[in-house]
Amino acid sequence: MPKPKKERILEEAERLFAKRGYDGVSLREITNEAGVDVALVKYHFGNKQGLFDELLSRRAKALNRERSDALDAVLERHDPAPVEEVVDAFTHTLLNKVVSEDPSWRSYFGLLAQVNNNPDWGGRAMSKHFDPLVHRFLDALKRALPGCDEADLYWCYHFWSGALTLTFADTRRIDGLSGGLCHSSDFEAVHKRLVPFISAGFRALCQKYEENDREHH
Amino acid sequence: MPKPKKERILEEAERLFAKRGYDGVSLREITNEAGVDVALVKYHFGNKQGLFDELLSRRAKALNRERSDALDAVLERHDPAPVEEVVDAFTHTLLNKVVSEDPSWRSYFGLLAQVNNNPDWGGRAMSKHFDPLVHRFLDALKRALPGCDEADLYWCYHFWSGALTLTFADTRRIDGLSGGLCHSSDFEAVHKRLVPFISAGFRALCQKYEENDREHH
């Protein structure tokens, strides 16, 4: 049984939109790659925007639950939880999906990178799907960093989000910049480094009082 | 004497490309906003890509010199220089231009954000204009963080670049997320926080031996 054509459209659209953005891909390019007729887009998704919205939301729900569960697991062990563990719970899920699981997740995160960096309507689209989850994580971080300024916290998340976004954009710039030492698609390398990098940033800005026990790991 | 039409095209193109990306803006939209004929694009820049390239490079040269000078000033005072000062030299110039100077710089940085996050050709475009400068800064950081792993250093720059990119993309997501506490276009707020955040990240990943004197500022 061949894959249903609706799904073929979604796959190709995800792949192409992730690479060249909403305006950089035409419906015919998608449907040609998928081997289906253009009119199917209207039938299944209404129009181009409907197709894009469907791509955005179809994976968001499962992803949100998974990351929320990861946070729960951390908070169950200790609350307030160390900054590192909260940051890791947020990032771990994403990078694991890219590294080991169904590679189509990689396209999805590429899509999110496009959306998150879109000055026109990206902010609203991201907020619509992910703000509640982000608030859960920021609440946990607030408890981990008592007395911290709320604005500091949000800006830290902003920097964090930017680092993740550029990672998933996968522009291969670091490949040339590093002379082949690093590879833009080496998400394992990112995984190892992003958590300590971001956690240190949070502590530097949001940790008001020095604590004695700084045991991490 | 009214502004030359060539310049009007550049201004509007910069503004629109920054907001909606290369494929999201048509030449006629640019030339209509600028009040000139479409054919002028061919005359002055060859084609659409030529216009975009001109936008990218016309400000890059001056910007590179300015940032290189900022690094020189730091290194003249002390070499190796503290991480904070090197990071600040890189970021300071950008954010100052946005805050105080000619507001058209803001469009230019929005343009850079679009390019830097573009998976298709963004990496090459950024490298072409900015890699030598980035290498200068990374060299200074390498001296500030003796014995550090080179790959770590490049990945730190990657996170840094991502944080800056999302900032200049100006998506207004943080406005809603923070309930109005932060504003995406408040570059002064970013300025205060980005340097300590990124510096702490560099230290966390790249600082091999604890040092006694951690005097900053």
Place this chain on the structure above:
DNA sequence: CTCACACTTCAACAATTGTTGAATAACGAC
């Protein structure tokens, strides 16, 4: 079989896209 329904194809639409050649205008040098 027949009917209803979901799915798919086909052919075409009006609008917009980047690009272009030829004609026109502005302007300084001589």
Place this chain on the structure above:
DNA sequence: GTCGTTATTCAACAATTGTTGAAGTGTGAG
């Protein structure tokens, strides 16, 4: 003025864009 160069306009091009109505195919139930 006259000429050469630069700048600008005009009208149009072929191609592609998203979208659409109508026709066609398949399938499963009755």
